[in-house]
Amino acid sequence: MTILFINGSPRQHGNTATLGERFLHNLPHTTIQLAAHDLHFVQDHRDTDLPQQDLTDDYEQVMASFAQADDIVLGTPVYWYGMTGQLKVFMDRWFDSYTNGFAFAGKRVYLLVVGADAPQTKALGITQAVQHSCEWLKMTFQGTATVTADGPNDVAAMTDLPASYWQLGAKLHAQN
Ligand SMILES: Cc1cc2nc3c(=O)[nH]c(=O)nc-3n(C[C@H](O)[C@H](O)[C@H](O)COP(=O)(O)O)c2cc1C
Numbered sequence: 001m002t003i004l005f006i007n008g009s010p011r012q013h014g015n016t017a018t019l020g021e022r023f024l025h026n027l028p029h030t031t032i033q034l035a036a037h038d039l040h041f042v043q044d045h046r047d048t049d050l051p052q053q054d055l056t057d058d059y060e061q062v063m064a065s066f067a068q069a070d071d072i073v074l075g076t077p078v079y080w081y082g083m084t085g086q087l088k089v090f091m092d093r094w095f096d097s098y099t100n101g102f103a104f105a106g107k108r109v110y111l112l113v114v115g116a117d118a119p120q121t122k123a124l125g126i127t128q129a130v131q132h133s134c135e136w137l138k139m140t141f142q143g144t145a146t147v148t149a150d151g152p153n154d155v156a157a158m159t160d161l162p163a164s165y166w167q168l169g170a171k172l173h174a175q176n
Contacts (some may be wrong), residue, residue, distance in 0.1 A: 008087030078115030
């Protein structure tokens with residue numbers, strides 16, 4: 001099975017990046033840093049004759065890796081109680097792929113969330129958004145692991161991680 005980790009944090013070596021690499025330790029995977037890619041805002045061309053597609057940025061390149069993966073790990077820090085702009089812009093573009101028949105169905109999606117201010121209760125909107133999006137695209141949402149951290153090395157320094165992390169990891173390992 002092929003695993004893809006998509007880090008939505010602008011800190012490419014921060015907590016979300018570290019959490020993702022810990023989560024995937026010993027599992028072959030590819031990592032994509034959204035912040036290292038040029039991703040344009042989605043356009044809504046539904047009421048025009050224009051194609052619902054933008055081939056002038058890195059989106060299709062990222063989706064080529066997405067297409068190869070059976071298991072997709074999405075990671076985001078909490079920004080203003082939601083996901084980062086990087087991840088939101090990327091997910092908005094899924095509408096382009098959906099419109100053009102991209103094969104989302106059956107992919108398994110795992111969500112990693114890192115925040116400083118009680119993210120397990122205050123950042124539930126991120127899980128809702130990803131879960132409902134997965135349902136809409138017929139992907140299988142596997143759940144969320146939420147970790148409280150702030151300084152860029154906090155997750156690296158953690159000797160243990162919360163139960164949600166281990167539960168989600170068990171689901172991933174059951175598939176791989
Ligand atoms: C612009 C900005 C907004 C943030 N908003 C929140 C927030 O609403 N809730 C929260 O718990 N943490 C918030 N944080 C803290 C980050 O979620 C936290 O530092 C996290 O560990 C960063 O992860 P990273 O190292 O992967 O980027 C915010 C940080 C920044 C820079």
